[in-house]
Amino acid sequence: MSRPLGVANEDAVTLTGAERKEVRRRSFRLLAALALPQKKLFIQTIVLVLFTNAARVLLPILIALAIDWTLPQVRQGNWAALGLTGGAYIVCANLAGVLLSWYIKCAARISQAMLLDLRQKVFRHTQRLSLEFHESYTSGRIISRQTSDLETLRELLDQGVSELASSCVFIVFTLISIFALDWRSGVVVCIAVLPVAVLFHWYQSRSEVLYRESRVVSARVISTFVETMTGIRAVKAFRRERANDANYADIAGQYRDNSVRSFNLFGVLQPGLVLIGNLTVAALLAYGGFRIIDGTLAVGVMVAILLAAKRVFQPMDEIAMFYSSLQSATAALEKVSGLLEEEPTVLEPRSPRSIDRVRGELVFQDAVFGYGDGPVVMDRFDLKIEAGQTVAVVGQTGAGKSTLAKLIARFYDLRSGSLELDAVPISELSNIELRRHVVMVTQEAFLFSGTVAENIALGRPGASLEEIHDAARAVGAHEFILDLPDGYDTDVNKRGGRVSAGQRQLISFARAFLADPAVLILDEATSSLDIPSERAVQHGLQTLLGNRTALIIAHRLSTVQIADRVLVVHDGKIVEDGSPEELIAAEGRFAALHQAWLDSLV
Amino acid sequence: MRGIVAQGKSSGTAEAVPLSRTLKRLAPFVKPVLPRLIGGFFCALGAGIVALAIPQVLAKLVNDVLAVNGASAQVWYAVGIITLLGFVEALLIFLRRQFVLNPAAGVEMTMRVGFYKHLQRLPVAFHERWGSGQLLSRSMSDLSLLRRWLAFGAMMLIVDTVTVITGLALMFTHSWILGLLFLLGSIPIAIKAYHFRNDFRAASRLSQDQAGDLATAVEESVHGIRVIKSFGRGRDIYEGFNEQAKSLQETELSKARTLASFLLTVVAIPETILGIGLVIGIAQVSAGTLSVGSLVAFFAIAAVIAIPVEAMGMLLGMTLSTKTALERHFEVMDSINDITSPEAPVRPAQYSGAVQLDHVRFAYPDDAGRARPILAEINLQIRPGETMALVGITGSGKSTLLNLVPRLQDATAGTVKVHGVDVRDWDLDELRTEIAVAFEDTTLFSTSIRENVLMGAPGDLAAEQREALLAEALDVAQAHFAYQLADGVDTLIGEEGLSLSGGQRQRIALARAIAARPRVLVLDDPLSALDVRTEEAVTERLRSVLSGTTTLVVAHRPSTVVLADRVALLRDGRIDAVGSHANLLSTNEHYRYVIASLDENEPEIRSEVAR
Numbered sequence A: 001m002s003r004p005l006g007v008a009n010e011d012a013v014t015l016t017g018a019e020r021k022e023v024r025r026r027s028f029r030l031l032a033a034l035a036l037p038q039k040k041l042f043i044q045t046i047v048l049v050l051f052t053n054a055a056r057v058l059l060p061i062l063i064a065l066a067i068d069w070t071l072p073q074v075r076q077g078n079w080a081a082l083g084l085t086g087g088a089y090i091v092c093a094n095l096a097g098v099l100l101s102w103y104i105k106c107a108a109r110i111s112q113a114m115l116l117d118l119r120q121k122v123f124r125h126t127q128r129l130s131l132e133f134h135e136s137y138t139s140g141r142i143i144s145r146q147t148s149d150l151e152t153l154r155e156l157l158d159q160g161v162s163e164l165a166s167s168c169v170f171i172v173f174t175l176i177s178i179f180a181l182d183w184r185s186g187v188v189v190c191i192a193v194l195p196v197a198v199l200f201h202w203y204q205s206r207s208e209v210l211y212r213e214s215r216v217v218s219a220r221v222i223s224t225f226v227e228t229m230t231g232i233r234a235v236k237a238f239r240r241e242r243a244n245d246a247n248y249a250d251i252a253g254q255y256r257d258n259s260v261r262s263f264n265l266f267g268v269l270q271p272g273l274v275l276i277g278n279l280t281v282a283a284l285l286a287y288g289g290f291r292i293i294d295g296t297l298a299v300g301v302m303v304a305i306l307l308a309a310k311r312v313f314q315p316m317d318e319i320a321m322f323y324s325s326l327q328s329a330t331a332a333l334e335k336v337s338g339l340l341e342e343e344p345t346v347l348e349p350r351s352p353r354s355i356d357r358v359r360g361e362l363v364f365q366d367a368v369f370g371y372g373d374g375p376v377v378m379d380r381f382d383l384k385i386e387a388g389q390t391v392a393v394v395g396q397t398g399a400g401k402s403t404l405a406k407l408i409a410r411f412y413d414l415r416s417g418s419l420e421l422d423a424v425p426i427s428e429l430s431n432i433e434l435r436r437h438v439v440m441v442t443q444e445a446f447l448f449s450g451t452v453a454e455n456i457a458l459g460r461p462g463a464s465l466e467e468i469h470d471a472a473r474a475v476g477a478h479e480f481i482l483d484l485p486d487g488y489d490t491d492v493n494k495r496g497g498r499v500s501a502g503q504r505q506l507i508s509f510a511r512a513f514l515a516d517p518a519v520l521i522l523d524e525a526t527s528s529l530d531i532p533s534e535r536a537v538q539h540g541l542q543t544l545l546g547n548r549t550a551l552i553i554a555h556r557l558s559t560v561q562i563a564d565r566v567l568v569v570h571d572g573k574i575v576e577d578g579s580p581e582e583l584i585a586a587e588g589r590f591a592a593l594h595q596a597w598l599d600s601l602v
Numbered sequence B: 001m002r003g004i005v006a007q008g009k010s011s012g013t014a015e016a017v018p019l020s021r022t023l024k025r026l027a028p029f030v031k032p033v034l035p036r037l038i039g040g041f042f043c044a045l046g047a048g049i050v051a052l053a054i055p056q057v058l059a060k061l062v063n064d065v066l067a068v069n070g071a072s073a074q075v076w077y078a079v080g081i082i083t084l085l086g087f088v089e090a091l092l093i094f095l096r097r098q099f100v101l102n103p104a105a106g107v108e109m110t111m112r113v114g115f116y117k118h119l120q121r122l123p124v125a126f127h128e129r130w131g132s133g134q135l136l137s138r139s140m141s142d143l144s145l146l147r148r149w150l151a152f153g154a155m156m157l158i159v160d161t162v163t164v165i166t167g168l169a170l171m172f173t174h175s176w177i178l179g180l181l182f183l184l185g186s187i188p189i190a191i192k193a194y195h196f197r198n199d200f201r202a203a204s205r206l207s208q209d210q211a212g213d214l215a216t217a218v219e220e221s222v223h224g225i226r227v228i229k230s231f232g233r234g235r236d237i238y239e240g241f242n243e244q245a246k247s248l249q250e251t252e253l254s255k256a257r258t259l260a261s262f263l264l265t266v267v268a269i270p271e272t273i274l275g276i277g278l279v280i281g282i283a284q285v286s287a288g289t290l291s292v293g294s295l296v297a298f299f300a301i302a303a304v305i306a307i308p309v310e311a312m313g314m315l316l317g318m319t320l321s322t323k324t325a326l327e328r329h330f331e332v333m334d335s336i337n338d339i340t341s342p343e344a345p346v347r348p349a350q351y352s353g354a355v356q357l358d359h360v361r362f363a364y365p366d367d368a369g370r371a372r373p374i375l376a377e378i379n380l381q382i383r384p385g386e387t388m389a390l391v392g393i394t395g396s397g398k399s400t401l402l403n404l405v406p407r408l409q410d411a412t413a414g415t416v417k418v419h420g421v422d423v424r425d426w427d428l429d430e431l432r433t434e435i436a437v438a439f440e441d442t443t444l445f446s447t448s449i450r451e452n453v454l455m456g457a458p459g460d461l462a463a464e465q466r467e468a469l470l471a472e473a474l475d476v477a478q479a480h481f482a483y484q485l486a487d488g489v490d491t492l493i494g495e496e497g498l499s500l501s502g503g504q505r506q507r508i509a510l511a512r513a514i515a516a517r518p519r520v521l522v523l524d525d526p527l528s529a530l531d532v533r534t535e536e537a538v539t540e541r542l543r544s545v546l547s548g549t550t551t552l553v554v555a556h557r558p559s560t561v562v563l564a565d566r567v568a569l570l571r572d573g574r575i576d577a578v579g580s581h582a583n584l585l586s587t588n589e590h591y592r593y594v595i596a597s598l599d600e601n602e603p604e605i606r607s608e609v610a611r
């Protein structure tokens, strides 16, 4: 396949042969990639398991020894033998305990290391993916990849890869002992492997689909949950509670049904294996019974064979459990690996160029842009913004102002044409460098939970408290912040719910000032402010912009007063371009907008 | 390691409640399925007994029944018995799962849905404090742990306990000295178990909380992706996440260490005692006070109960984790919902549309220390059908006041009345049917435009009526753009509507409020993201729609104030003045300060205003 599938068919439960093969392969590849670095620990745990078992096997042998050998010795007055046996027993017992606890710690280390590795991988990768991806792939899905899908991997690892190893070793040894006792019986036991294989195969083909479905449904449960909690205000105000209850109960019901079906499937496998084991014993009994009658088999050997045969099947339970977790984890890793396979549409350059002294000149040439596969939003335009210019971008809602801004911030790449910062295409700048030079305050003022200071410091991690205060002062946020219960250390709560909408904007504004970029983009950064605060911000702007290049998007044309130049965007085109005075004089769209705005003021 | 565990302890919640009390709370959920669980328990017990019996029967059959030159009928007899037992064992295992798993999954689902229902009804104030990841982990992993414990852990714990006690009793019948010795061994185990319980419980609680916080971190990193990208802070956010992930890992490892050291005790002590018992036993046998048979039998039993004793260590760990998971669940279920419908809701005599705030005072809980609450003394009457604008500086409490009307928050003191009835006397659903809100941040959902707009629409409309309503609402909000999108009004608008432009989102949110056809409309700065032209168009259409609808609208600009019949000025937690725009403009200096774009640098505008 030329292009990886990625998350394209994530919600599909039944896959075509080729698709299935590919998702399975990438899932196992991921599992292998996670396991490989833990190779040494794996070997260590397996060795530990073997020794633990050995120590335990010794215990009954020691008891037998005590009765067969020590007892007569003691009767003859050799009490040292008793001390020896007892001592050996105690040593072995403690050794078994120590090894077991060591083994548990090792297993936990493997499991935790692999989980951490995967967590980091997924997190880093989702952060790397472009906005385009995030717009259609909801946060609920990413959370479900990071939580419930990871949980299945954890179950697999806790189920004990090393216990699997010890089970296998146990089976092999027991089998060998049967062969040693009587090879014919050994062959009979080996034949029993056939129905076991058939059963496993049956289970595998059924469970694969069920587990895949389980991942799809659980992601749905999680997405629904997260979206409700995120939009709880609207849910309440529009009385969606009851409709949501029904919807959620339905999805949660599907999830339960799916779980029950996979339990039932396993509920056939597990007793099925027991039954095969027991029937094998019965077959051996029949076979051996007649040979006893014939006199070709000794009764003692027969008992030993039967007991060993019964034991061969005991670890089957663990193997089945492991197998089932493996199926479940594979299904989950199918999804996770799909996410990891997605490539960002906005790529880091291979050999990034850098700008020595950034001036902040922006040049679009023949630029065309549309979101995803959608219609063209910005149609073939040229634009040159001189270094240090303050440019106001105005136009109707939906005209493409934010789109223009997001292009400069490289949230998206152009479909064709070029965009250069100081004569270097921005697609050839490393992400870090680009972000150092170009910063955008988005229309949605998003605050992270954490303190006010932390939120501002996001603009420049490592900034001193003094600098944070200065930035806040510059945008006129200092006073209200000091008024909060803990000042700069006040937690703003989830999404900044602790502060008012205008205050949120001021904080994100301060954040941008602290970042101190060469190109500053403000997208409706003052829309929720009252007029006095807006005015204060503009005062601050005038001094702070200095010789920075600034792109200011605003519906309130008061901003325009500080601009050197105005761009009017209409229907994805720049239809007017000039100084405010020129445009007002030209009596075009801007002049009309300006007049309308003046009229609106009172 | 100590540090983390201690930290978990200090959070306190794990300490207070004994296990039995936590489990008792499960009773209402478990009761209906109890018979099945008990059935499952007996099947498990039966399967265990059969599994133990088969080897005994085998040995006996071979030794007693089969003999050289015996009859083939005897072989078939023996084979028949073993086949039968084999089927019985498999059947019991099958039945155990059938009995238990379905109800356990049922309990899990019931509690999960109940949790969601409860959360939806908890007040907004609750949701502001709790990250969705934290809530999610309580709804998903905690409850699935409960399921596994119900279906497996609890049952095996009982089965194993029964096995161990039976084994012990049998041991006493063979040799009371050795039995007593074995029993003595349980004392250090009990002591160890006590410490284990405390440490493990604390670590388990901590790890569950940390996992929840980690999910919250993931959620924020996705919702805030635009900010992170625009500042190029991916690395810092990742480091924060990584730190959290690592401390979770450390907690998990410390959990494993605690468990490992407990299992060490559980394995080593009984076996050490057995070692001592072996010495004593042999001595006794050689002294003739004990038979060899009894000694062998004693050790055979000891070997059998060693497995459940060890398993009990694991099961105890699982039980403790389940307990803390349940505590986390009930912690949320117990959080008090102080915004509920009253026992006997009052219906207004007349759906007049009047909204009235009397002596309303409101303070956010964490603002207790402040000299003046956010809203100190609000008196405001909005007449039926009137449009009232609310004006005040940033952070003056406008949105807070608005929240009181649909009862998203309750006033600390004073009353808010809608149609003349105190909102606390209303049936909550009915009250909110009367009122529609457009929030300042738009909170759209990732469905289609149609579903978003019709969210609050009356449920009993015919299809064509819904279409008409949709068309009208979109028209009033000047959201005609919706029809031009790829799939028209069925276009999916992405998470939180983020594949729309800012102004488009705002208009959809406005259309949603209008489509709810409320008698009272509450609009929080509804035009802030619109350009002047569109704003004008919306204002014009709104005016005609609003006539007859009581409206409270927050305004930052004169252009929004134009909508209003009267304006209320909010200042220092009080309504400073109420009057017409022109009136306030000429009489109230604060009003001029807040709303008029007067600036010494803007003589041009000053002249406009003066005109």
Ligand SMILES: Nc1ncnc2c1ncn2[C@@H]1O[C@H](COP(=O)(O)OP(=O)(O)OP(=O)(O)O)[C@@H](O)[C@H]1O
Residues within 6 Å of the ligand: A135, A371, A374, A377, A395, A396, A397, A398, A399, A400, A401, A402, A403, A404, A443, B498, B499, B500, B501, B502, B503, B504, B529, B531
């Ligand atoms: N992420 C997206 N995916 C698809 N289409 C989008 C996306 N963002 C915006 N659009 C569409 O692109 C067009 C331009 O949107 P843009 O956000 O640039 O408008 P705007 O000028 O900023 O408007 P506003 O003043 O309302 O913010 C709109 O029609 C919008 O629906």
Ligand SMILES: Nc1ncnc2c1ncn2[C@@H]1O[C@H](COP(=O)(O)OP(=O)(O)OP(=O)(O)O)[C@@H](O)[C@H]1O
Residues within 6 Å of the ligand: A497, A498, A499, A500, A501, A502, A503, A528, A530, B128, B364, B365, B366, B367, B374, B392, B393, B394, B395, B396, B397, B398, B399, B400, B401, B440
């Ligand atoms: N959940 C909260 N907990 C504590 N304090 C809060 C909370 N929400 C808001 N506040 C505080 O209450 C005050 C009023 O906030 P509110 O959101 O009502 O302001 P507003 O008048 O709507 O401002 P804006 O014009 O910026 O939207 C602010 O100082 C804010 O910091």
Ligand SMILES: [Mg+2]
Residues within 6 Å of the ligand: A401, A402, A403, A443, A523, B501, B502, B503
């Ligand atoms: Mg925009």
Ligand SMILES: [Mg+2]
Residues within 6 Å of the ligand: A500, A501, A502, B398, B399, B400, B440, B524
């Ligand atoms: Mg507000």
